[in-house]
Amino acid sequence: MTRREEIAANLAAVRARIERACAAAGRDPDEVTLVVVTKFFPASDVRLLADLGVRHVGENRHQEAVLKAAECHDLELTWHFVGGLQTNKAGPVTGYAHVVESVDRVKLATALDRGAQAHERELDVLVQVSLDPPDRTAGRSGVDPAGLAELAAHVEGLASLRLRGLMAVAPRGADPVQAFAELASIRAEFLRAHPGAEWLSAGMSGDLEAGVAAGATHVRVGSAVLGQRPEIK
Numbered sequence: 001m002t003r004r005e006e007i008a009a010n011l012a013a014v015r016a017r018i019e020r021a022c023a024a025a026g027r028d029p030d031e032v033t034l035v036v037v038t039k040f041f042p043a044s045d046v047r048l049l050a051d052l053g054v055r056h057v058g059e060n061r062h063q064e065a066v067l068k069a070a071e072c073h074d075l076e077l078t079w080h081f082v083g084g085l086q087t088n089k090a091g092p093v094t095g096y097a098h099v100v101e102s103v104d105r106v107k108l109a110t111a112l113d114r115g116a117q118a119h120e121r122e123l124d125v126l127v128q129v130s131l132d133p134p135d136r137t138a139g140r141s142g143v144d145p146a147g148l149a150e151l152a153a154h155v156e157g158l159a160s161l162r163l164r165g166l167m168a169v170a171p172r173g174a175d176p177v178q179a180f181a182e183l184a185s186i187r188a189e190f191l192r193a194h195p196g197a198e199w200l201s202a203g204m205s206g207d208l209e210a211g212v213a214a215g216a217t218h219v220r221v222g223s224a225v226l227g228q229r230p231e232i233k
């Protein structure tokens with residue numbers, strides 16, 4: 001099997017999973033955007049994905065993403081930055097990312113706004129919400145739900161950022177159905193203050209069905225499309 005055939009088969013399987021999950025939830029599959037997370041995989045795979053109809057790709061490390069986005073510039077893809085982001089990398093990320101899904105603090109939002117202004121463009125952003133138990137401090141990513149309203153209000157006040165919605169990752173070892181149900185209730189409250197910010201990025205290779213059931217408009221799928229990546233790089 002060629003790499004193209006392998007990716008095409010995986011992609012068909014993932015699209016079928018999304019369709020089934022939408023059918024089960026009584027949702028239209030057109031409401032769910034597949035973002036293929038291409039981290040650790042080469043630009044040649046991104047090219048194959050584009051040829052197979054993928055329009056959205058995601059990356060989680062700036063060093064890797066900046067090179068791949070440049071190599072694939074001609075494909076006119078929408079690039080999502082989905083990883084933890086240091087404030088000093090925010091400016092460079094606005095050079096190629098169309099969506100930053102991992103805004104988790106005021107300082108980062110302000111730096112992204114400044115970067116977008118310098119590039120004379122607007123940037124779509126999602127605020128990442130932590131679903132980790134409050135007593136877990138190690139490895140947390142995302143703003144604590146208690147701090148969401150303040151961060152979202154800050155983002156909304158920034159001229160070059162467009163607040164589009166929320167992103168979350170189900171905690172390791174947690175039941176994703178339960179975690180995303182909690183996310184859906186956080187989102188319901190968030191939407192009262194930000195009715196236009198309807199995007200919800202939730203669900204990965206292992207739990208995209210739970211994401212779709214909870215109202216996800218974006219699922220971020222890596223290994224189910226591209227294969228296993230090394231755990232640590």
Ligand SMILES: *Cc1c(COP(=O)(O)O)cnc(C)c1O
Nearest residue numbers: 037060082204205220221222223
């Ligand atoms: C890597 C990554 C994904 C994709 O994970 P898979 O389990 O390979 O589908 C999704 N979201 C984020 C934030 C990631 O870093």
